[in-house]
Amino acid sequence: MAEPPEADLLRDPEAYARLLEHVHDAVLAGVPAPRSPRSVVSDSWQRSLAAHVDPDSGEAPLVFEPSEVTDLRAEHPLAPVLPLLRQTLVSIADDAEHMMIVTDAEGLVLWREGASGVLLRADRVALTEGTRWTEEAIGTNAMGTTLATGEPVQIYSAEHLVRRYHAWTCAAAPVRDPETGALLGSIDVSGPLRTVHPAMLALVTASAQLAEGQLRAQLAVRDEKMRRANMRHLDALRGRPGALLSAGGRVLAAESCTLPSTVEVRRGGGTVTLPDGRIAVVDPLDDGFLLRLATSGPAHRRRLTLEYLTDGAGSTTLDGREIPFTLRHAELLTLLALHPRGLSAERLALQLYGENGNPVTVRAEIHRLRTQLGTGVVQTRPYRLAADIDADFLRTRAALRRGDAAEATRTFSGPLLPESEAPAILEERESLTAQVRQVALNTTDSDTLWAFWETSCGADDLEVLDALCAALDPADPRLAVARTHRSRLS
Structure with a gap:
């Protein structure tokens, strides 16, 4: 969910911009700031700095010349919704001295329309068609940050990482493909600080939703055309299990079978394995595929x-x-x-x-x-x-649930992915190690204690060593080994 504009921004935009300048300078200098940046901004600054964006001299790179952008526009999935966006955004942007910007999923500016004065100012800071506005290219900005997070966002003044954009305010929202859910690009409204408006973020978000709605309507029309044009192929199966699929693999019609809503298909078709193990053959059709089930029962799972x-x-x-x-x-x-x-x-x-x-x-x-x-x-x-x-950590987990200490220590050969720093892996590693250690200590079985002591998790654990020495038979040659190691740790 997008963070709302600060109340101070709406009351006194210029004073708020000055405060943000102090916050920006302090954070980059590593000294105490008068307040913390918004979390969406702080996270974006971290990503941008990790990508080596220079706050003092960064500029959006020109990736394509104007003639090349024209070709890219014609092929882009958002081209059909441009009339809608112009109707809902450009007239408002003109009145408010803003401009509308539409990017692709890689942050490339494909369209830019709005007040002529703002367009001229944008030219001076490389906010033009053919430039790339991802966070990796130019740091924190509404277009790049909304593409990075998948959420609508407003960036004001010194919330931009690069200083040359501190005189700007912008709001952007992502647009997703209704068939696949993939990001298609972003819709943005940008302008000078003095024209900031509290409804800007809501307006851009609503426009993105309207665009997605129009794309869904167009998709429904294509689906119906595909069904009508290709239903004869499904009828030709004469009751054998099969289905018509869209170009993206969505099931549009099925015969004598139950399928997931979407089937993973390759562009040229071929054999696919369904989630339940059934095998199907997919044949390309105009604007889609014909799926034929090759087996009615589950296939051998990998x-x-x-x-x-x-x-x-x-x-x-x-x-x-x-x-x-x-x-x-x-x-x-x-x-x-x-x-x-x-x-x-x-x-x-x-x-x-x-x-x-x-x-x-x-x-x-x-x-x-x-x-x-x-x-x-x-x-x-x-x-x-x-x-x-078949995972060793799952076997260990199952043994712990059964209270089988011998099996738990037998399957536990060391810490789970010891080089991983992923939060969930760290939590699972510590939990699994602690539980195996405890069940080993709770038993008096020398083999169970020895198995845990042999791992790196138990090797230098004094409590485990003491329990092992107490459990081992005096005639067991392992006792001398354990006692020698125990003395080294004392």
């Missing part, structure tokens, strides 16, 4: 083995074949295995990165993971694993 309780590198195995993996992919697989019903991109971002998590980053990582493991293993909406999971 087996994903995760060995992440270790002091070493761990391993990820798919159907017996070891898969190279990054720490981030191991973290994703761990969280998805711990949440079999699935997680949204927003929830994954929170668990991986904390409050500063960006769902866009998570979606990119999931895309790379799905490319590596296959779309049949990692499902979407929500993100979840559609495979038989």
Whole structure:
């Protein structure tokens, strides 16, 4: 949810701008500020500075020349809603000495319309068609920040990271594809400080919602045309299970089968595995696909083995074949295995990165993971694993629930992903280690205590060593080893 404008901004914009200048200077200098920036601004400054944006000399980069932008406009999905946006925003922007800006999902300015005086001022600070306004390119600004967060946002004066934009105020809202939910771009209204208006953010948000509504209406028309043009292909199956799919994989009509609302398909069609394991063949049609179920019952599910309780590198195995993996992919697989019903991109971002998590980053990582493991293993909406999971941390968890101390310590070979700093992984690692330690201490079984002591989590634990020495039989050769190690720690 977007943070509302400050009351001080609405009462005295110029005084509020001066206060923000002091806050901006103090935060960047690392000295106490007269107040804290809004959280959306503070988070954006951190992302922008991490991308090495210079607050003193940054300028939006020109990526495409005007002639190239013309071609990009014609192909962009937001082109059909420009008349609506002009009707709802440009006339208001003219009256208020503002301008309307529309970007693509990568922050490229495709359209810019409004009061001529404001356009001339914008030219002087590179706020023009063909420039890129992501946070990574130019720091905190309404367009870039709304694309980074997926939420409407207003940025006023010195809330912009780069100083040359402190004389500007802007509000932006994201626009999403009604079929896929993917970001298409942002709609922005920008202008000089003196023309700031409390309704600006609400106006831009409403305009973005109107644009999405028009896109949904256009999508419904295309769906109906596709059904009418291709229903004969579904009829030709003569009652055999199948479906008509949109170009994005949405089920538009089905025959003799139950399917999820959306099927993951490749552009050229081919064989797909449904979430329940059924196999289907997808044939390309005009503006969509024909799906034919190849099997009526569930197919053999793939087996994903995760060995992440270790002091070493761990391993990820798919159907017996070891898969190279990054720490981030191991973290994703761990969280998805711990949440079999699935997680949204927003929830994954929170668990991986904390409050500063960006769902866009998570979606990119999931895309790379799905490319590596296959779309049949990692499902979407929500993100979840559609495979038989054999994970050492899940086996340990199950043993703890049963109160089986011997099995819990046998499967616990070390801390969960010890190099991970993801908040949810840290919490799970500490919880699992503490529980295994406690069940080991609660038993007098020497083998159970020895198994935990052999891990890095128990090696230098004096309480565990004392319990082990007390549990071992005097004739057991392991007692001398434990006592020697105990004496070294004293």
